[in-house]
Amino acid sequence: MLKIISFVVIFVLILVAGGLLITSCAASFGKLPNKKETDTFDKSSHFDREKGIFVNRRANILDEMRKRTMNFATIKEFLLGGDKDRIPKQRLPEVAPDFAEFLKSNNDLKLMWFGHSTILLNFEGKVVLIDPVLSTGTGPLGFMMKRFQDPVVPLSSFPKIDMIVISHDHYDHLDMDSIRFFKDKDVPFVVPLGVGAHLKSWGIAENRIQELDWWQSAKLGDIEMIATPAQHFSGRGIWNQNKSLWASWVVKSDRHRIFFSGDSGYDTHFKEIGQRLGPFDIAFVESGQYNEKWREVHLLPDESVNAFKDLNAKRYFPIHWGMFSLAFHSWFEPLEKLSAAASANGMKLVTPKIGEIVTVNDSYSSEPWWREKSPATE
Numbered sequence: 159m160l161k162i163i164s165f166v167v168i169f170v171l172i173l174v175a176g177g178l179l180i181t182s183c184a185a186s187f188g189k190l191p192n193k194k195e196t197d198t199f200d201k202s203s204h205f206d207r208e209k210g211i212f213v214n215r216r217a218n219i220l221d222e223m224r225k226r227t228m229n230f231a232t233i234k235e236f237l238l239g240g241d242k243d244r245i246p247k248q249r250l251p252e253v254a255p256d257f258a259e260f261l262k263s264n265n266d267l268k269l270m271w272f273g274h275s276t277i278l279l280n281f282e283g284k285v286v287l288i289d290p291v292l293s294t295g296t297g298p299l300g301f302m303m304k305r306f307q308d309p310v311v312p313l314s315s316f317p318k319i320d321m322i323v324i325s326h327d328h329y330d331h332l333d334m335d336s337i338r339f340f341k342d343k344d345v346p347f348v349v350p351l352g353v354g355a356h357l358k359s360w361g362i363a364e365n366r367i368q369e370l371d372w373w374q375s376a377k378l379g380d381i382e383m384i385a386t387p388a389q390h391f392s393g394r395g396i397w398n399q400n401k402s403l404w405a406s407w408v409v410k411s412d413r414h415r416i417f418f419s420g421d422s423g424y425d426t427h428f429k430e431i432g433q434r435l436g437p438f439d440i441a442f443v444e445s446g447q448y449n450e451k452w453r454e455v456h457l458l459p460d461e462s463v464n465a466f467k468d469l470n471a472k473r474y475f476p477i478h479w480g481m482f483s484l485a486f487h488s489w490f491e492p493l494e495k496l497s498a499a500a501s502a503n504g505m506k507l508v509t510p511k512i513g514e515i516v517t518v519n520d521s522y523s524s525e526p527w528w529r530e531k532s533p534a535t536e
Contacts, residue, residue, distance in 0.1 A: 185334065185359070185360070186297070186298050186329075186334045186394070187298060187394045187395050187398075188327065188332075188334070188355065188356030188359050188360070188394050189355045189356060189358065189359035190352075190355055190398050190401050191352045191354075191355045191401060191402065192355070195352070195354075195355065196210065196352075198351075199212075199351055199352070201371070202351060202371050202372075202403070204372070204403075205351075210401070211399065211400035211401060212351070212352075212392065212400050212401075212402070212403045212404075213400070214389045214390075214391075214425075215387070215389065215425060215426070215427070216389075216425070219389070219423075219454045220391055220400075220454065220455075222454070223451075223452055223454040223455065226451050226452075227451050227452055232451060235486060236486070239486065240483075240485070240486035240487070241486060241487055241488040241491070242488075243488035243489060243490070244483040244485075244486070244487070244488060244489060245306060245483050245489060246306055246489050246490075249306075249307050250306060250307060250480065250511075250512060250528075251511050251512070251527050251530070252307075252310045252511055252512035252513045252514075253310070253511050253512070253513040253514040253515075254310065254311070254513060255270055255310065255311055255315075255513040255515075256515060257315070257316070257317045259515060260278075260280055260317070260515050261280060261285070261317055263283065264280075264517070265413070266517045266518055266519050267279070267280070267281060267414045267416070267439060267440070267517075267518040268280035268515060268516065268517050268518070269440075269475075269515075269516050269518065270510075270513060270514065270515060270516070271475075271477070271510055271512060271513075271514070271516075272292060272309060272310065272512060272513065273305065273306070273309075273480050273481030273512050274289075274291060274330060274477070274478060274479070274480065274481040274482055275288070275289045275291070275325070275330070275331060275420070275421075275442075275444075275477045275478050276288065276289055276290055276291050276292065277289070277418065277442060277477070278316070279409065279416070281381055281409055281411065281414065281416075282379065282380050282381050282411045282413070282414070283379075284320040284321065284378055284379055284381055285317055285318065285319050285320045285321075286319075286320060286321050286322075286323060286378070286381075286383075286409065287316075287319045287321070287322045287323070288322075288323045288324075288325070288407070288418055288442075289323070289324060289325055289331040289332070289420070290313070290322065290333065290336040290337075291329075291330055291331065291332075291333040291336055292309045292312070292313050292333070292336045293309075293333055293335035293336055294308055294309075296329045296330060296333045296334075296335075297329045298329070298394070298395070303329055303330060303482055303484075304482075305481050305482065306480070306481050306482070306483075306489070307481075310512050310513040311513070313336060313339045314339075318345075319340070319343070319345045320345065320378060320379075321345065321346055321347075321348060321378050321383070322340065322345055322346070322347045322348070323347075323348050323349075323383060323407055323409075323418075324347065324348070324349040324350070324353055325350070325388070325404065325405055325406065325407065325418065325420025325421065326350060326353070326388075326390060326392050326402070326403070326404035326405065326420055326421060327352075327353050327356055327392050327393070327394055327402050327404075328392065328393075328394070328421065329394065330482055330484065331420065331421070332353065332356060332394075334360055337356075337357060337360050337362065338360050338361060340362070341360065341361035341362060344366075345366070346366050346367070346368065346378075347362060347366060347367045347368070348368050348370065348376045348383050348385075349367065349368070349369055349370070350369065350370060350371075350385055350402060350403035350404060350405040351369050351370065351371055351402060351403040352369070352392075352401055352402025352403055353369065353392075353402045353403070354367040354369045355402070356394070356402075370383075370385040370405070371385065371403065372385055372386060372387045372403075372405060373385065373386065373387075380411050380412070381409060381410065381411045382409070382410050382411070383407060383408070383409055384407065384408040384409075384410070384435065385405040385406075385407060386405060386406045386407060386408055386417075386427070386431045386435070387405070387406065387427035387430070387431070388404050388405055388406045388419065388420050388421065388422035388427065389422045389423040389424070389425045389427065389454065389455065390404040390420070390421045390422050390423065390455045391404065391455060392404050404420060404421065404422075405420060406418060406419045406420045406422060406427075406431070407420065408431065408435045408438075410435065414439050414518075415435065415436070415437070415438045415439055416438055416439060416440050416441070416442065417431065417435075417436075417438045417440075417441040417442065417443075417469055417471060418442045418477075419441070419442060419443050419444045419457075419465070419477070420444070421444055421455065421456060421478065422444060422455070422456075422457065422465075423453055423454045423455045423456060423457065423461075424453075424457055424458075424461035424464060424465060428464075428465040428468035428469055429468040429469075431468075431469060432468050432469040432470040432471075433470075436469055436470035436471065437470040437471065437472065438469060438470065438471035438472065439471070439472055439473065439518055440471060440472065440473040440474075440475050440508065440518055441466055441469045441471035441473070441474060441475065442475045442476075442477045443457070443462050443465055443466050443469075443474060443475070443476060443477065444456060444457050444462065444477060444478040445457070445459070445462050445476035445477060445478060445479055445492045445493075445496060446476070446477075446478045446479025446480070446485070446487075446492040447478055447479070447482070447484040447485040448485060448487070448492075449485050449486060449487075456478075456485075459492065459495040459496065459499065460499075462476075462496070463496075463499045463503060463505070466505065467503075472506060473506045473507075473508050473518065474496070474500070474505050474506065474507050474508065475508040475509075476492060476493065476496055476507070476509065479492045479493070480493075480512075480528075490528045490529075493509060493526070493528050494528075497526060507524055508522065508524055509524040509525075509526070509527070509528075510524065511527055
């Protein structure tokens with residue numbers, strides 16, 4: 159009898175654990191926009207009403223890309239192959255964020271990088287958080303996309319955030335646990351069309367969410383957030399591809415202008431953004447997790463340099479590197495290639511350590527800290 163009871167208890171525990179896992183996984187997928195919300199997308203010039211999805215300027219490029227990538231060889235290489243240094247062998251250097259110094263009044267733009275594409279701005283006294291991914295792992299199951307190392311500080315240590323900006327709904331840019339942290343905080347979100355459905359499913363009140371189409375803007379005091387084009391895709395599961403929009407962002411005031419690329423392949427939009435909204439004090443340009451097989455949706459190194467030139471920006475800040483392994487290259491390769499390109503093209507490269515304060519002016523200079531932690535120069 160004791161054996162039967164033990165078996166039943168173990169079986170029940172397994173069912174409970176499995177149920178919790180499935181529930182957690184289902185929650186992380188988020189929600190699709192409902193019909194009322196989808197009906198409003200008809201006004202967007204890049205929403206395919208017949209298919210019910212958003213499209214890029216070149217509407218068929220994703221189909222062409224998937225023919226090259228959706229095969230066993232590519233998936234096997236992603237899971238088991240690639241460069242031997244895809245993941246750093248030791249903890250990357252970081253600086254304990256000095257938020258008191260970060261918040262001090264200053265005419266200059268200040269910023270911090272927290273790995274990959276997570277940026278904190280002090281912009282005209284307003285604190286703006288872009289693409290917060292600050293849990294130990296993301297993805298439908300946390301262990302699927304582990305960070306190289308834990309965040310330098312938890313979100314609970316951050317200063318009061320005045321606005322959160324999201325570029326698109328992929329897991330390495332929209333993290334459920336990070337968003338849920340702000341559920342009871344009085345902070346507004348600005349997101350591309352359709353992304354609000356995810357936030358609402360995670361407890362963010364609808365009146366705190368503003369959804370924008372490309373070239374639309376939102377105001378925060380004296381600063382303006384403008385959703386600008388990108389060439390990418392969206393979806394948190396195989397059944398909900400491109401149901402929400404992806405975007406790059408411009409944040410500007412009378413004194414400062416920044417560009418944030420989000421994720422994007424190379425196309426004419428970089429030049430258009432530079433012509434319409436530049437010049438920029440600094441451009442945060444996607445610079446990692448690239449491969450020829452998926453160049454439609456991520457910039458190759460030479461394309462990143464071309465995008466920066468198109469944007470008419472003074473300084474190049476590489477993002478989308480240094481915290482996740484989502485491609486085949488080594489973790490430090492993007493910065494080695496960019497350093498060479500910066501020397502050849504006279505670009506001002508801004509590459510702070512994680513958590514370091516960057517004051518955006520001509521006195522700031524970067525050090526190639528990644529070389530201390532990599533075999534890049536051996």
